[in-house]
Amino acid sequence: MDVRTICLGILTRGPATGYEIKKLFEEDGYQHVVEASFGSIYPALNRLTEEGLVSVREEAQEKRPDRKVYSITASGRTVFLASLLKPLPEDRHRSPFAFAMLFSHLLPPERVAQMIDAYIAQCEGQLAQIAGHSESQTDGERFVLGMGQTIYGAMIAYLRAHRAEIEHQQPAAAE
Amino acid sequence: MDVRTICLGILTRGPATGYEIKKLFEEDGYQHVVEASFGSIYPALNRLTEEGLVSVREEAQEKRPDRKVYSITASGRTVFLASLLKPLPEDRHRSPFAFAMLFSHLLPPERVAQMIDAYIAQCEGQLAQIAGHSESQTDGERFVLGMGQTIYGAMIAYLRAHRAEIEHQQPAAAE
DNA sequence: TCTGATCTATATCAGACCAATATAGGGCTA
C-alpha cells in the first residue's frame, strides 16, 4: 500500500490539494490507518499526473501561495479499484512503547509508570478524536472508526488492569 | 526507535547473529512490536561495531558460512538505557485492510467478505503464535504478549460482530 | 538417487519513505 495508492484512494472522495490529503488523515481519526509525509505525497502526485491517473487544476490565488487541486481521472479510478482487488499487504504495527516494556526490568519503576501514563493519554487522545466526528459517514467510515475505538478501548483497559505487574518489579532482580 | 536501538535492545538479552536478531522477532510473537529487514540490520550492526557499542566474534565454521556473533558492550548498554529514558517515538500503525474498508462500497460484497475472512485469519495466526510460547518469560515479556492478545482478540470480536454492516452494502448506492 | 524446497547466514542495491528544513504570505494574540 504505497503513497500513490493512498493518494488515489483519498481523491476518489473528491478533489484535494497535497496539503489537504495529509491533513485529512491526520485530523479525521485515521492516523492508525495510514499516514504519509509531504516528502512522499508531492512526488507521488507529480508521478500520478504524468501517468494520467490524476489531473491538476492550478488555482493562482491572490495574496496566497498557489493551490494545486488534484482530481482523480477515469483511469485513476480503474487503477485504484484494481489495487483493491489484489491481495493486500499485511498490517504493520511498530510500537516503541511495547518494545520499551520488554526492558521494564532495566528501568526505574517511576519511569515505567510515566511511560504507561503517557501511552494511556495517547490512546485516550485517539479515542477523543474518533468520537469528535461521528456525523455524516459512509458505512465503511463508521466501520473503520469502530475498529479504532475497539483497539484503543481494549488497550486502555488492559494497561489499567495489568500495569501493576511491571511497575512493581524490583529493578535489578530480573535477568 | 531506529534499527540500531532495536538491535541494542535485543542484544541485552544475550549475544546473537544478525540472522538471529531478525528471527527472534518474527517467530516469538513480537511482529506487532518491531520488525526490521536484513537490509537495515546488517549495516546497523556494522555501525554499532565501529562505534564500540557492540563487539563481534567471528566463528569461521567448517562447511557453513561464517557466523558473526554480536555482543553488546558496556557503553552499548549505557546508550540503550539512555534511549529508553528519552521520550519515545509514537506508535505507528499502517493498515492496508482498514484503508480498503473505507472503500468497501466500491467493491463487490464477496470481495469484502473475503478480505475480512483473510484479516481474521491473520489475527488468529498472531494469537496462535503468542499462545505458542507462554513459558519462561520476564514480567515485561508476559505484559507485551498480553497486549498483543488483547488487541487481536478485541479486533476479531469486533470484525465478527460488525462485518454484516459493510458486507451488505449495495455497491453503487453509497457516495 | 537426484531434484527441489527450505534453512542458515551474510551482503548489496534500487527505490520508497520520513523528518527536517526552506520559502512565503496570512491571520491571531499578547
Next chain:
DNA sequence: TAGCCCTATATTGGTCTGATATAGATCAGA
C-alpha cells in the same frame, strides 16, 4: 510588533524495505 500558528509547495539527507545474490546443509519425495 513580535512571535506563533496556519495554508501551501518543494527539496534534501538519510533511513528502511523488498528483492536479489551467494553458498553450503538438510530433508522430503519422486
